[in-house]
């Protein structure tokens with residue numbers, strides 16, 4: 640079984656684990672196609688959450704989709720059953736449940752993310768782990784993740800946006816983690832991470848799956864209710880923390896009632 644070969648020593652020492660070639664080329668093409676389908680769907684403020692950003696060139700482009708599981712059968716199966724759930728359970732040390740899921744598209748000219756830990760953005764649970772699935776090759780030019788290894792045991796101070804204050808972030812040892820399309824990068828909710836803008840001519844798409852221990856309960860629905868409650872009141876934020884450095888807004892198709 641795949642879970643028997645996981646490098647748990649690296650996971651425990653660093654709080655992160657890169658698994659190359661998780662999706663074989665045929666499966667990767669299928670998941671890339673699903674991502675195209677999901678990107679093209681219309682969003683609404685209480686269902687599929689579609690967020691756009693205005694790039695420096697003044698273009699409005701899709702930057703994020705959330706709450707995908709109810710709207711895509713293939714993605715629901717991939718994210719909630721089988722190998723990914725098994726790996727999450729092994730890394731958490733017990734049965735895992737999906738907490739949330741999103742796609743970050745990082746189109747050419749798309750913005751990056753300020754240094755942060757995920758913990759302040761994920762209420763209701765004692766810890767989470769996140770799995771990034773690289774949908775395109777993720778490189779220094781197109782804004783791959785930078786992480787700090789070995790700092791996954793404690794919360795760090797936060798600034799007004801819920802991010803790591805600049806003076807502290809500047810003292811940390813950041814490691815870029817380029818990843819080939821089809822690879823996974825797992826990381827603990829205390830692992831400091833950030834990413835740059837996409838300065839390349841190609842998009843850098845990544846799916847992020849967050850899991851919590853089932854013993855903490857299934858909070859996925861509650862999380863999205865909380866997000867809707869806190870964020871749809873006119874904020875352009877894509878998260879419960881203000882880590883996205885771009886100019887974002889929710890892309891909501893007007894419903895009959897609100898039109």
Ligand SMILES: O=C(O)CCC(=O)C(=O)O
Pocket residue numbers: 743745751752782783784832833834835845847882
């Ligand atoms: O996609 C990226 O470049 C970073 C994403 C991230 O850190 C987040 O969404 O919390």
